[in-house]
Amino acid sequence: TGKDSDSADPTRPDRLLARARRRNANTPRYNEVADASGRFTPAASLSAHHTDQRGEASRGQDCRMPSWLVLLSWCCCALAVLLPLPAARAAPPPEDGPGLGPGPGPLADGFTDLPPTPYEPDPSTEAPEPAEPGCAPCRSVSCPRSAAVCPAGLAADPCGCCPAGVCGLREGARCYNASTGADLAARALGVCGEHMDCLARVDLGDKDKPEALCVCRDEGQVCGSDNTTYSSSCGMRLAGAAAGPDEPPVRVWLKHRGPCRAAPWVVTPPTPAQHALGAPVSLECEVKGYPAPAPSWERLSKEGIATPLPGDDASLVVMVRGGPEAFMASTWLQIMALRPEDAGKYICVAANSEGVARAAAEVTLAG
Numbered sequence: 085t086g087k088d089s090d091s092a093d094p095t096r097p098d099r100l101l102a103r104a105r106r107r108n109a110n111t112p113r114y115n116e117v118a119d120a121s122g123r124f125t126p127a128a129s130l131s132a133h134h135t136d137q138r139g140e141a142s143r144g145q146d147c148r149m150p151s152w153l154v155l156l157s158w159c160c161c162a163l164a165v166l167l168p169l170p171a172a173r174a175a176p177p178p179e180d181g182p183g184l185g186p187g188p189g190p191l192a193d194g195f196t197d198l199p200p201t202p203y204e205p206d207p208s209t210e211a212p213e214p215a216e217p218g219c220a221p222c223r224s225v226s227c228p229r230s231a232a233v234c235p236a237g238l239a240a241d242p243c244g245c246c247p248a249g250v251c252g253l254r255e256g257a258r259c260y261n262a263s264t265g266a267d268l269a270a271r272a273l274g275v276c277g278e279h280m281d282c283l284a285r286v287d288l289g290d291k292d293k294p295e296a297l298c299v300c301r302d303e304g305q306v307c308g309s310d311n312t313t314y315s316s317s318c319g320m321r322l323a324g325a326a327a328g329p330d331e332p333p334v335r336v337w338l339k340h341r342g343p344c345r346a347a348p349w350v351v352t353p354p355t356p357a358q359h360a361l362g363a364p365v366s367l368e369c370e371v372k373g374y375p376a377p378a379p380s381w382e383r384l385s386k387e388g389i390a391t392p393l394p395g396d397d398a399s400l401v402v403m404v405r406g407g408p409e410a411f412m413a414s415t416w417l418q419i420m421a422l423r424p425e426d427a428g429k430y431i432c433v434a435a436n437s438e439g440v441a442r443a444a445a446e447v448t449l450a451g
Contacts, residue, residue: 219242219243219244219245220243220272222243222244222245225243225245225246225250227245227246227248227250228246228248228249228250228251231249233251234251234252234277235251235254235277235322236251236252236253236254236255236276236277236278236280236318236321236322237252237277237278237279237321238250238251238252238277238278239251239252239253239274239275239276239277239278240275241275242275250274250275251274251277252274252275252276252277252278252280253273253274253275253276253277253280253298254277254298254318254322255277255280255298255299255300255315255316255318255319255322256297256298257273257274257276257297257298258273258295258296258297258298259273259274259275259276259282259296259297259298260273260274260275260282260296261282261283261284261296263284263296264284264294264295264296276298277298277318278318278321279300279301279302279317279318279321280298280299280300280301280318281298281299281301282296282297282298282299283296283297283299284296285297300316300317300318300319302316302317302318303316304316304341304342305341305342305343305410306320306338306339306340306341306342307338307339307340307341307342307343307344307345308320308323308336308337308338308339308344309336309337309338309339310323310336311339311344312336312344313343313344313346313374317338320336320338321336323336342374343374343410343411344374345374345375345437345438346373346374346438347373347436347438347439347440347441348371348372348373348377348434348435348436348438348439348440348441349371349372349373349434349441350369350370350371350432350434350441350442350443351370351371351372351412352368352369352370353369353432353443353444353445354367354368354369354417354430354432354443354444354445355367355368355445356445356446356447356448357445357446357447357448358447358448358449358450359422359447359449359450360422360449360450360451361422361423361424361449362421362422363421363422364418364419364420364421364422365418365419365422365426365447366416366417366418366419367381367416367417367418367430367432367445367447368414368415368416369381369414369415369416369417369432369434369443370408370412370413370414370415371412371413371415371432371434371441372409372411372412372413372434373411373434373436373438373439373441374411374436374438375411375436375437375438376406376411376412376413376436377413377434377435377436377441378404378413378434378435378436379404379413379414379415379432379433379434380392380393380402380415380432380433380435381393381394381402381415381417381430381431381432381433382430382431382433383428383429383430383431384428384429384430384431384444385428386428390431393417393430399419399420399421399423399426400417400418400419400420401416401417401418401420402415402416402417402418403415403416403418413434415432417430419447422447422449424449426447427447427448427449428446428447429444429445429446429447430444430445430446430447431443431444432444432445
């Protein structure tokens, strides 16, 4: 019946548990020993004389290692001590390649750091086509490596051949401006550099060919940190471009707007004059400086005393006007009718907050 078959089934859980218990009962634990009847009894509960009997039996049945095996073990130990293990073969030191730095070396992740290889363009990669008509093929364009090689800075490439930009043109260079009616081939002129615009010239005649020039957005003279006056801030930024490729770059920054303050100097000194009595005499002098100097005249006596002119002498006239250039002044000294006492040395004086300059000329009587 189903009940009998279930009770006889050896795989039932209760039968498996009973079998496991019987097996564990016949297995000695770490602190049990078997007595004479085959039962396992804790070692601490054995009697002394039973322990002595077990000890005698154990000594009679003691298994000892053969002498030849002991001798063989000693020989193996001696060989292991006397013969060291072969050392691992050391790898040759890395060699430095030309311009590549240290040679290959292991990385932390177990890979090998191989030296870089020279760049070789993929022949299957096609150069981009120019984005605008009139541009040269991109394969013929040499893109700058960095902005450091462009004195006027980088400018956006209208042809799209150089994603990082192209070297901009300097101030005053010809450039392409569509308003001039120039053909598309004029794109080859290039693009103006930083802080500049390409403006069409308005000072040309009707018969002149239209053209455009790069003009600095920030017009007006500026003073650089090198105490040099530049026509514009764009010209000041190009100050370091004159340095050679092996010379360190020269960094010039804006000191202040306007020319650098400078002591005056005489641009056009007066010239010596020789005239007859009663003849008119005129001396001219041009001076320059920043701030613009104020010119004046002096007459040096035989005793070496300088007297400012004109003073109260009605026969002398002094005129002053600005120019002909910025931060310049022009002056004239006129003797209405030459007299014997007018002969002598006349001095043109230029003075401003930065200093004084002088230039002299001799006036003599003819005959």
